[in-house]
Amino acid sequence: MRSFEFESWDAGRVQVNKEFAPILSRNGLRTFDALMNYSGGQTAKNVLAERVTTRIDLDDDAGRTHAFYIKRHTPAPVKEYLKAWSRFRKPLLSARFEWEAILNFHAVGISTMIPVAYGERGRYSFLVTESLEECSKLSHWVRDENPDEEQLEEVVKQVAEITRTMHRAGMHHQxxxxxxxxxxxxxTPRTIHVIDLGRVLKRPRLHSRWIVKDLAQLNYSARMLDxxxxxVFVEHYFQRPKEECDRSLLNRIEQKTEQIARHSKRHAL
Structure with missing residues (x-):
């Protein structure tokens, strides 16, 4: 469980983690415009024109280089709002939602990105996080590292515990x-960080449909495993032997997994 102290800059438009205030100040990144319009770095993700992630390197006072990611949100097309409203859902089109999710994850002890800065003005917003260095995506680790049974079981149990903690706190990833x-x-031990929290929602009571969706997505992406x-995952997540778990819930997870597989095949994902 980790907490942070923040400073408010630029008439409240920017919130900054105090730990990173000196390096942002040193590099002239003290205002909303300076961060939103920063032109340095390399594009890391650009799937949507209105949401672009850039990796940036900044030097501190001692000359050491630190890596960060800045995700900038510009106004989304009207269709994105209509799509959310047509499903009676809140449009998640601001960096604020991921900022809040990061803080909520840390508050319940789930490791994720370190929040550096967040800013919002109208329909424009950004999120800055510290780069997670020396890490591998679990999908790549399973595929490329050839982990042994003991390593796999340990990691599966860790993922189950993270997932259980997230759901018990009323949060679902999507x-x-x-x-x-x-x-x-x-x-050591090898920490697992949960990333890409832009669609995470926190609810007073988490409906089973959201649990099913998260678990089916995880199940689909882990289909290469025995x-x-x-x-192991099911028994650690539900804290009981698989035979004693809710059979109807497990069936729903399998059905949702198959639905995701059909969708992925149809759209060549």
């Missing part, structure tokens, strides 16, 4: 695939 779980390559690891 993009809960192995590619959004980062495994530290050097730390079925015995599915049992």
């Amino acid at each position: 993009d809960y695939y192995l590619g959004h779980l980062m495994l530290a390559r050097t730390a 079925q015995k690891y599915q049992r």
Whole structure:
């Protein structure tokens, strides 16, 4: 569980983690405009024109270089609002939602990105996080590292505990695939960080449909693993033998997994 202290800059338009205030100040990034319009760095993700993520390197007073990611939101097309409203859902089109999710994850002890700065003005917003260095996506780790049974079981139990903690806190991810779980390559024990929290929602009471969606996404992305690891996950997540788990709920997870598989095949995802 980790907490942070923040400073308010630029007439309240920017919130800054005090730990990173000196390096942002040193690099002239003290205002909303300076951060929103920063032209340095390399594009890391540009799937949507209205939401672009850039990796930036900044030097501190001692000459050390630190890596960050800045995700900038510009006004989304009207259709994105209509799509959300047509499903009776809140449009999640601001960096504020991911900023709040990051803080909520840290508050319940789930490791994720370190928040550096957040700013919002009208329909424009940004989020800055510290880069997670020396980490691998779990999907790549499983595919490329050839982990042994003991390592796999340990990681599966960790993921189950993270997922259980998230759901017990009333939060659901909505993009809960192995590619959004980062495994530290050097730390002992090997920490798992949950990333891409832009669609995370926190609810007073988490309906089973959202639990099913998260677990089905995870199940689909872990389909390359032996079925015995599915049992390990289920029993650790539900804290009981698989035979004593809610059979109807498990069936719904399997049905949703198959639905995701059909959708992915149809759209070549």
